[in-house]
Amino acid sequence: MTTSPSVRRLLNVTAAGFCLVWIFPVYWMVSTAFKPYGDILRTTPHFLPFPLSLGNFADAVGKPGFLTDLGNSLLVTASVVLLAVVVAFLAAVALTRFRFAGRRTFLITVLVLQMVPLPALVIPLFLGLRSAHLLDSLFGLALTYVAIVLPFTIWTLRGFLHGIPVELEEAAMVDGAGRMTVVRRILLPLVAPGVIATSVFAFITAWNDYLFADVLMKDQGHQTLPVWLVSFSTATGTDYGGLIAASTLSALPVVVFFMVIQRRLVAGMTAGAVKD
Incomplete structure (x- = not known):
């Protein structure tokens, strides 16, 4: 038509x-x-x-805590993206390539967890991290974000892996490839668009979150950029120029991250499953 x-x-x-x-x-x-x-x-x-x-940018960069909180945000976000993508990919492979008891129940649980409002998880996560002595810890904050993004990343990567024929892996194994070779040479290239999509989601979620970073991180030396942005509003008023300039600066890493990985999006759709 x-x-x-x-x-x-x-x-x-x-x-x-x-x-x-x-x-x-x-x-x-x-x-x-x-x-x-x-x-x-x-x-x-x-x-x-x-x-x-450039006065607003000078005020934003010169405000105490900028470099420290920027480093904290970069460290936490990079850890979340790496952990979430690796765990979600392995879980998706297990869900699509193996049959085991409770597989359907696990899928339903993942879907239900994705529907839970994030504010409802604040108190349980706070109590859990406190009992594990991970409050005011960047590692504890990173684990929190990984738990938040895992349901979406697992579900998304499972959908991508479902579209890859099992025959490709079986043919590679007949040719002598091991399981890790199949994962590295066939599954990963073909599922690259899904990995990129989930990594963008994980990056944005960890980078922009304010709620959990504010509740779980009371030490100013361990706070992230979204919490630092609130410091522009005080009892005497709001520094709108510095706040908007700081917001612009905090948005740049997300834009740069997407520009770096978007080139691999189309390449990942056609790469892999090609016998050398």
Whole structure:
């Protein structure tokens, strides 16, 4: 079924409108970060950030705790992405390639856990980490995020692995490949799009979380960037310029991470399962 040129133009205009609505808040945040403080609070806003000013970024970077909290966020997020992807991949392989008692129950449990509201988990996780002496610990915070993202990552990777024929693995084993060789040379390349999608989800979840980082990390030396952003609001007022500049800086790692891995997304769809 073909669509007429007028319908295609209408669809393109509609898509462009949605893109503009989505990107406008991002543009407004970035442009406001470059405005002098006096222009931010003007009753008549300026859509173009001229003259450009880096004063807000200087205030944000110079605020105490920036480098420490940035390092904490990077360490926790990298650990979460690595642990979540590895555990989820192995669990997905077990669920799709092996038959064992309780497999269906485990899948239902994973799906149910994905539906639980995150605020409902704050008290149980707090008590559990306290009993394990992991409060105010970056390791404990990373484990918390891994537990949060695992249901989604397992379910997503299971769907990708279901689409890979078992015959590819059996043919490789007939040719003499071991189980780890099959995983490394066949499954991983073919499931690369799923790994990338789940790693992006894990990265964004761990990087942007404020609730658990604020509740579980009371030591200022162990706090993350979302908690640090709250320090721009005090009893005397809110430093809007520094807050918006700091928000822009905190969004950059997510953008950079996606730009680095998105090149491998299409390559992963066609790589693998090719006999050398």
